[in-house]
Amino acid sequence: MDLAKHWRQRAARYRLEGQRNPTSGAVRFPPEPGETDWQPFALSGQGTVYSFTVVRQPPAGLAEEAPYILAMVKLAEGPMITAQLTDCDPEQITIDLPVEMVTRRLRDLGPDGLLVYGYKFRPQIS
Amino acid sequence: MMRPSKPVGIIGYGVYIPRYRIAAREISRIWADGQGGVPVDAKSVPGPDEDTITMSIEAGRSALARAGVSAAQLSAVWVGSESHPYSVKPSGTIVAEALGTTPWVSTADWEFACKAGSEALTAGMGMVGSGMAEYVLAIGADTAQGRPGDALEYTAAAGAAALLVGPAEQALASIEATCSYVQDTPDFFRRADRAYPVHGNRFTGEPAYFGQIRHAATQLMNELGTKPADYTYAVFHQPNTRFPQTVGKQLGFSPEQIAQGLLAPKIGNTYSAAALLGLCAIFDVAKPGDTIFVTSYGSGSGSDAYALRVTDAITERRKRAPLTAAYLAREKFVDYAVYAKWRGKLVME
Known part of the structure; x- marks a missing residue:
């Protein structure tokens, strides 16, 4: 069931916690294990759409959500990440559209499996 | 009447309403030939990636933003719901982890049909009012289910509200x-x-x-x-x-x-x-x-x-997170087929 894999990634997935190098000020996401000079760093969750596509032939486990939008999001702090866009339709999305992170259900691993939660992005609400 | 020895109030608040709606007339079209009255105009429908936990997280984040306190300052994160995604595994720990409150925090899932959220609020008043806690986050959230065709199906909806309880002198409402x-x-x-x-x-x-x-x-x-x-x-x-x-x-x-x-x-x-x-x-x-x-x-x-x-404090603090009207305004209506697919009403095997 990959319990350990999902558990290990919870800070990054649930709240977009990356790492910051206190010397250089560099920010990275996803966080990488095994180095002590990078500190946990909470990313703001703000970003813009760098590119996107619509997935109509989904991998196993995502059939219920298809069609869905997969995007490369340029985060305000610099890193680029790949994530689903949610709460929107493809015709609403443009390059450079401001988006914000939300925590959503990523996968349902079956009646005896975990519910996996993590980040997606959506057009800003305000 | 219950009143804590130390005055308390709401320091911050946050809401969540899903984007999707189904019109009550659409449900009536399927089950009642569109005849008769309906108890509401429409109800909110959670998207396929939403549940009580995800809605609680968003409402909780807005409550923290309005309060202007850090997640680490919360002594408790309590989630009241009748639709906790797990029967055994607390919603509260996932919500607290996502808010960045763990590990030094009390979490609990409350249940009392539609007043599980206000139970958490009353308990939060006790914690803060007794001096045991400075801040408590009380959340009410649900993705309610109604049997297809039942009167409850017209109204059983989804949403979340989070109230951050703290000392009255910091409150936007005592x-x-x-x-x-x-x-x-x-x-x-x-x-x-x-x-x-x-x-x-x-x-x-x-x-x-x-x-x-x-x-x-x-x-x-x-x-x-x-x-x-x-x-x-x-x-x-x-x-x-x-x-x-x-x-x-x-x-x-x-x-x-x-x-x-x-x-x-x-x-x-x-x-x-x-x-x-x-x-x-x-x-x-x-x-x-x-x-x-x-x-x-x-x-x-x-x-x-x-x-x-x-x-x-209300005047400045309510600007720090999206208003309820912003969530109401983004409504997108779905038909009964999409609603049935998303709400698990189709037999797949």
Whole structure:
């Protein structure tokens, strides 16, 4: 069931916690294990759409959500990440559209499996 | 009447309403040939990646943003719901982890049909009011289910509201006092491992909803020495449009007093979130000095009543997170087929 894999990634997935190098000020996401000079760093969750596509032939486990939008999001702090866009339709999305992170259900691993939660992005609400 | 020894109030608040709606007429089209009246205009529908946990997280983040306190300052994160995604595995730990509150925090999942959220609020008042905690986050959230074709299907909706309880001197609204009234009542229940609830028809209005709310609300006003005209706003649990209008009238509140907090016509019954969401919608427009009377209701059954007074802090703090109106405005309607697919009403094997 990959319990350990999902558990290990919870800070990054649930709240977009990356790492910051206190010397250089560099920010990275996803966080990488095994180095002590990078500190946990909470990313703001703000970003813009760098590119996107619509997935109509989904991998196993995502059939219920298809069609869905997969995007490369340029985060305000610099890193680029790949994530689903949610709460929107493809015709609403443009390059450079401001988006914000939300925590959503990523996968349902079956009646005896975990519910996996993590980040997606959506057009800003305000 | 219950009132903590140390005055408490709401420091921050946050709401969540899903983007999707289904019109009650669309449900009626499937099950009643479009004939007859409907109890609301539409109800909110959670998207396929949403549940009580995800909605609680977003409402909680907005409450923290408005309060201006860090997640690490919370002593408790409590989630009231009748639709916790797991039967055994707390929603609270996932919500607290996502907010960045773990590990030094109390979390718990509360359950009392539609008033699980206000239970958490009352407990939070006790924690803060006793000095055990500086800040407590009380959340009411639900993705309610109704049996296809049942009267409940027209209203069983989804939403979340989070209230951050803290010292009165920091509050955007102080909580003057509360009281709780409960009686064992077979008006509505769902047995363990059953997908849909059942309702005990003759108990639903009187003595359940109307009786419990009247007792709690009347008692609190009597003990405080207030009357309905003393309040700027009132909000009641709202399983449909008519019930809160009726109980408001029975108690002596005017339609104008309850209009701002009445969200059921547009989003249905958000269960544990309903009364608290209405309160948050009032916070969105309230002026310093306004007074608010809140009464929740949970089947089984019981009511919690609260009297609040809005402070000067409301004006600046409500700008720090999206208003309820922003969530209401992004509505997208789906048809019954999409709704049935997303809500697990199709037999797949």
